[in-house]
Amino acid sequence: MWLPIFGLIVGVFLGLMTDIRIPAEYSNYLSIAVLAALDTLIGGMRAYLQNLYDERVFVSGFFFNIILAASLAFLGVHLGVDLYLAAVFAFGVRLFQNIAVIRRILLAKWSKSPEKSL
Amino acid sequence: MNRMNKQTKWGVTVISVIAGFMLAVQFQTMRSPKLKDNRDAWELRSSILDEQQKQSKILAETTRLEHQLENYDVKQNTGKEQALKQTLAELKREAGLTETAGGGILIRISPLKEAELLGEDFHSISPDLLRRLINELNMYGADSISINGQRVINNTVIRDINGEPKIDGYSLKNYPIEIKADAEDAQSLYDRMKVSEIIEQFFVDNLNVEISSPIKNLVIPAYKNKLEIDGMEPSEQDEKGDS
Structure with a gap:
């Protein structure tokens, strides 16, 4: 459980250390890709807690969501419609839902066996 | 709680690293200042001065052209020739044919x-x-x-x-x-x-x-040689002479 969080921290650390900056015109795409990645991570966490976790779904979902989100943003730029808002909306809603589910599961677990987790 | 097997754990970790990396890069990109204007007061002042000079030049040019336009309009009947001559002289001066x-x-x-x-x-x-x-x-x-x-x-x-x-x-x-x-x-x-x-x-x-x-x-001095203009010829005169 802690290893992924550690991985996240390592990734952030690496990103900050390497001092990589992408051109401003691509930052839109990256922001939406980051959102997709976060959504997938949180979704994976929820699935794991609900015992529904499937690695193939998780890994494919991660890359597929990122690519889909970025291409949606790309299409939006070229059509002159802010299509990336659709992705932001979808991922945002899902993020909140998944986090709510995770919270409930964790609360339920803690209330069931308080002496064990505390 | 079921335990993740080892491979799954590492898969998730690798993906977390990627996500974290993307997050950090995005964070850094947004944080980086947008092309700082690091000119000092003097440089700013001189660039303002340059722009002002440009502006006054353009204004002077506009006034001159407006004058010319007025000349064309007002003296169309009486001083058409005069206006044309004036333009010709001006053009000659601009082309460097006069001292x-x-x-x-x-x-x-x-x-x-x-x-x-x-x-x-x-x-x-x-x-x-x-x-x-x-x-x-x-x-x-x-x-x-x-x-x-x-x-x-x-x-x-x-x-x-x-x-x-x-x-x-x-x-x-x-x-x-x-x-x-x-x-x-x-x-x-x-x-x-x-x-x-x-x-x-x-x-x-x-x-x-x-x-x-x-x-x-x-x-x-004026330009001494003959101006040779290739690929340019006077348009055919309109017989009716409408303007």
Whole structure:
């Protein structure tokens, strides 16, 4: 459980250390890709807690969501419609839902066996 | 709670690392300042001044053109010819076909004496360098320029012919070469030329450049050759003469 969080921290650390900056015109795409990645991570966490976790779904979902989100943003730029808002909306809603589910599961677990987790 | 198997754990970790990395890169990109304007007050002031000068020049140009338009409109019947003549004179002046006089500077280019003493080979002046000097002069507001009495106009040709630099066919063999440039603001032209890098470029070619302080009444001759215009011909006259 802690290893992924550690991985996240390592990734952030690496990103900050390497001092990589992408051109401003691509930052839109990256922001939406980051959102997709976060959504997938949180979704994976929820699935794991609900015992529904499937690695193939998780890994494919991660890359597929990122690519889909970025291409949606790309299409939006070229059509002159802010299509990336659709992705932001979808991922945002899902993020909140998944986090709510995770919270409930964790609360339920803690209330069931308080002496064990505390 | 079921336990993740080892492979799954590592898969999730790798993906977390990627996500974290993306997050950090995005964070850094958003945080980086957008092209800081790090000019100091003086640079800002001078750029404001430049813009103001540009503005006043454009305004003056607009006024002049408006005047011209008025001339066309008002004197259409009475002074049509007059207006046309005036335009023609103006165009001629702009094209460099008339002699001009005004404040300006005199630039004298001569071979470097030190180089002669050292016995270094002296090559004649390079046309490229001369062209750059003219560009520089134009950039700093010179209105008309002449080199050794040859007026420089838009189609002036400066090039090497058989190793001899020539301007519009006239040789630039005799030194010192005198370049006259007049400008509305001769003092500013002088100041800017004085600190121009191009002088050092001449120095590299063993040429010495002297810039005279602004001269009040500098006469710049008219363009002597015939203007040859290829690929341009008068349109056919409209018989009815409608305007």
